[in-house]
Amino acid sequence: MTKNTDPPLFGAIEAGGTKFLCAIGNQAGDIVDEARFETRMPHSTLAEVRDYFESSRAKFGVLTALGVGAFGPLDLNPASPTFGFITSTPKAGWNNTDLAGTLGRELQLPVSLDTDVNAAALGELRWGAPSLESLAYVTVGTGIGVGVVHHGRPVHGLMHPEIGHVSVRRHPDDLGFAGACPFHGDCLEGLASGKALVARTGRPLSDAPPDDPIWVIEADYLGQLCALLLLCHSPQRILIGGGVMQSRLYPDIRQRMLYWLKDYVSAPEIKSPGYITAPALSTRSGIMGALHLAHSAGPPEVT
Amino acid sequence: MTKNTDPPLFGAIEAGGTKFLCAIGNQAGDIVDEARFETRMPHSTLAEVRDYFESSRAKFGVLTALGVGAFGPLDLNPASPTFGFITSTPKAGWNNTDLAGTLGRELQLPVSLDTDVNAAALGELRWGAPSLESLAYVTVGTGIGVGVVHHGRPVHGLMHPEIGHVSVRRHPDDLGFAGACPFHGDCLEGLASGKALVARTGRPLSDAPPDDPIWVIEADYLGQLCALLLLCHSPQRILIGGGVMQSRLYPDIRQRMLYWLKDYVSAPEIKSPGYITAPALSTRSGIMGALHLAHSAGPPEVT
Numbered sequence: 164m165t166k167n168t169d170p171p172l173f174g175a176i177e178a179g180g181t182k183f184l185c186a187i188g189n190q191a192g193d194i195v196d197e198a199r200f201e202t203r204m205p206h207s208t209l210a211e212v213r214d215y216f217e218s219s220r221a222k223f224g225v226l227t228a229l230g231v232g233a234f235g236p237l238d239l240n241p242a243s244p245t246f247g248f249i250t251s252t253p254k255a256g257w258n259n260t261d262l263a264g265t266l267g268r269e270l271q272l273p274v275s276l277d278t279d280v281n282a283a284a285l286g287e288l289r290w291g292a293p294s295l296e297s298l299a300y301v302t303v304g305t306g307i308g309v310g311v312v313h314h315g316r317p318v319h320g321l322m323h324p325e326i327g328h329v330s331v332r333r334h335p336d337d338l339g340f341a342g343a344c345p346f347h348g349d350c351l352e353g354l355a356s357g358k359a360l361v362a363r364t365g366r367p368l369s370d371a372p373p374d375d376p377i378w379v380i381e382a383d384y385l386g387q388l389c390a391l392l393l394l395c396h397s398p399q400r401i402l403i404g405g406g407v408m409q410s411r412l413y414p415d416i417r418q419r420m421l422y423w424l425k426d427y428v429s430a431p432e433i434k435s436p437g438y439i440t441a442p443a444l445s446t447r448s449g450i451m452g453a454l455h456l457a458h459s460a461g462p463p464e465v466t
Numbered sequence: 467m468t469k470n471t472d473p474p475l476f477g478a479i480e481a482g483g484t485k486f487l488c489a490i491g492n493q494a495g496d497i498v499d500e501a502r503f504e505t506r507m508p509h510s511t512l513a514e515v516r517d518y519f520e521s522s523r524a525k526f527g528v529l530t531a532l533g534v535g536a537f538g539p540l541d542l543n544p545a546s547p548t549f550g551f552i553t554s555t556p557k558a559g560w561n562n563t564d565l566a567g568t569l570g571r572e573l574q575l576p577v578s579l580d581t582d583v584n585a586a587a588l589g590e591l592r593w594g595a596p597s598l599e600s601l602a603y604v605t606v607g608t609g610i611g612v613g614v615v616h617h618g619r620p621v622h623g624l625m626h627p628e629i630g631h632v633s634v635r636r637h638p639d640d641l642g643f644a645g646a647c648p649f650h651g652d653c654l655e656g657l658a659s660g661k662a663l664v665a666r667t668g669r670p671l672s673d674a675p676p677d678d679p680i681w682v683i684e685a686d687y688l689g690q691l692c693a694l695l696l697l698c699h700s701p702q703r704i705l706i707g708g709g710v711m712q713s714r715l716y717p718d719i720r721q722r723m724l725y726w727l728k729d730y731v732s733a734p735e736i737k738s739p740g741y742i743t744a745p746a747l748s749t750r751s752g753i754m755g756a757l758h759l760a761h762s763a764g765p766p767e768v769t
Contacts, residue, residue, distance in 0.1 A: 297623035320600035320700035
C-alpha cells in the first residue's frame with residue numbers, strides 16, 4: 164500500500180475500437196503500470212478493466228480519479244440523461260453504453276470522459292507543448308478524427324466536434340472515386356482516410372509507389388483540412404498522426420494548406436515546418452491525455 | 467462624480483468600418499451613456515473617442531476598464547510586439563494601427579480587445595442566452611463574420627478564426643458566378659455575402675422577388691456554414707444576424723444544414739427552430755459584448 168505522503172495516483176484509459184489501454188500514473192505524468200485489453204463486448208471488456216484497476220489497489224493504493232478518452236460519439240452534456248454514454252456508434256455491441264457511469268460506479272471513482280482525439284490533444288498540450296494554449300490533434304487512420312483544445316480545455320458544446328466529416332473540394336485528379344463515408348460519401352474521411360485509400364487504390368498509402376498521384380491527392384485533402392482548422396480554430400499548432408501518415412506528407416500538406424489559404428492568414432508561424440508536425444508523444448498522446456483528464460475529474464473520493 | 471459606493475462603470479467600444487459606437491455601462495449591463503463617431507482616419511476617430519470618454523468623467527467618474535470589439539484582422543497574441551493592433555486590414559488608413567495600446571495609454575485604462583464577432587458572441591452568451599456555455603454568432607453583411615464562444619470564452623489561438631472564408635460546395639444553379647472574394651474568389655464570403663449578392667444579381671437579397679432562385683442558393687450556402695459550425699465547433703446555438711438576413715431564410719438554412727449533415731449528428735436540438743435563430747440582442751450584441759469584455763480587462767486602476 165502507498166503511504167499517505169505518496170503523491171496521488173490516477174487511472175487512465177484510452178478506449179479504442181480494437182483495444183482498451185489502461186494505465187496508472189501520477190500528476191507529473193509518470194506511468195507506474197499499464198495493461199491492454201481487447202475491445203470485445205462491453206460487459207466483458209469493462210469487467211476486465213474493472214478487475215485490472217481493482218487489483219492494482221494492493222500494489223498502488225486507492226486511486227484518486229479516472230480519466231477516459233474514448234471512441235464515440237459520446238454524450239458529454241452533464242445535463243443529459245445519457246451523460247457519459249457512448250451513443251450511436253457503429254461498433255457492434257457498444258451502441259448506447261454507459262461507459263463513464265459503469266466505470267465510476269464499479270470503481271467508486273470520479274470519472275472525467277472525453278473523446279479519444281480531445282484526450283490526445285490535451286495530452287499533447289500538457290506534456291508535448293506546455294507553452295501553448297491551443298492546438299489541433301489530427302489522426303488519420305481507418306477514419307479521420309480531430310481534437311481541439313482552446314485555453315487549455317477541449318472543445319465541447321452541444322456534442323463534440325466531428326471535424327473528420329467536413330466537406331472538401333475534390334482534387335481534379337480524383338473525380339472518379341465516389342468516396343467511402345457511409346454518411347456523406349465524399350467528405351474528408353470519405354476521401355482521405357485509410358479506409359478510403361484502400362477502397363480507391365486497393366492498397367494502403369504506405370504501399371503506393373513514390374510517384375503515384377495518390378500522394379499528391381492525399382496531401383491536398385489534408386492541406387484543405389489544415390486550412391479549415393486555421394480558419395475555424397486558429398490553433399497554435401497542428402499535429403497529425405495515425406497509421407496512414409508518412410513523413411513525406413508533412414511538407415506537402417503545409418504547402419497545400421498555404422495554397423488554399425491564398426495568403427489570407429498572414430501569421431508567419433504557419434510557414435514554419437514546426438506548425439504542422441507529428442505528435443510529440445507519438446502513439447502515447449491518447450493515454451497521456453486520459454491521465455491528464457483524470458487530474459481534472461471531480462473532487463477526490465474520501466478513502 | 468460618482469461616489470465610492472456606486473457600482474463601477476466600464477467603457478465599451480464597438481469599432482466598425484463605418485462607425486465607432488461608444489458606451490458607458492455597469493456590470494449588470496445597464497448602459498448609462500452612448501455616442502457614435504464616424505470611422506475616418508485613426509488619429510481623428512481615436513481622438514474623438516478619447517475626448518468622449520475623458521469628458522464623461524465629470525458626469526460618471528473614473529471608469530474601471532475598457533472593452534473593445536473591433537473589425538480586424540487583429541493581433542490578439544499577448545506575446546507579440548503588435549499585440550492589440552489592427553493588422554492587415556483593407557480599410558484605408560487603419561493598417562497596422564495600435565488600437566488597444568493607444569486607447570489604453572490615452573485613457574489610462576486597462577483594455578480588453580477582441581474581434582467584433584467574438585465580442586458579439588460574448589454579448590449574446592452573457593445577456594441573450596446566459597444558460598449556455600457555447601454559441602456561434604454569424605453576421606451576414608457586406609462580408610461574413612463568425613464569432614465563437616466555448617466555456618464562456620471567445621476562441622483565439624495563433625490569431626482568431628476567419629470562418630467567413632471557408633470553402634463551400636457550389637450550388638448546382640450557381641456555377642456561372644466567379645465569386646466576389648478578392649483572396650479566394652468563391653469562398654463562403656465570396657458567394658453569400660451582401661457584396662457577392664449584389665455582384666451576382668445587381669441588387670440586394672431583400673429586393674429579390676420571392677421566387678427568385680437566389681433565395682434557395684443563399685440558404686444552401688448558409689446551411690453549409692451551419693453544418694460546418696456543428697462539425698467543427700458543436701455550438702449549443704447558432705445566431706445569424708446582419709443586414710443581408712431576412713426572416714424567411716432561417717427555416718431554409720436549418721433544412722439545408724440538416725441536408726448536409728446527412729443524419730450524422732444526432733442531437734435532437736438541431737432540428738428545433740430555436741437552434742438557428744436571430745441574435746437575441748438584435749443589433750446590440752456587439753456593444754454589449756464589448757461591455758462584457760471590459761469586465762474581464764485586467765485589474766481596476768487605482769484612482
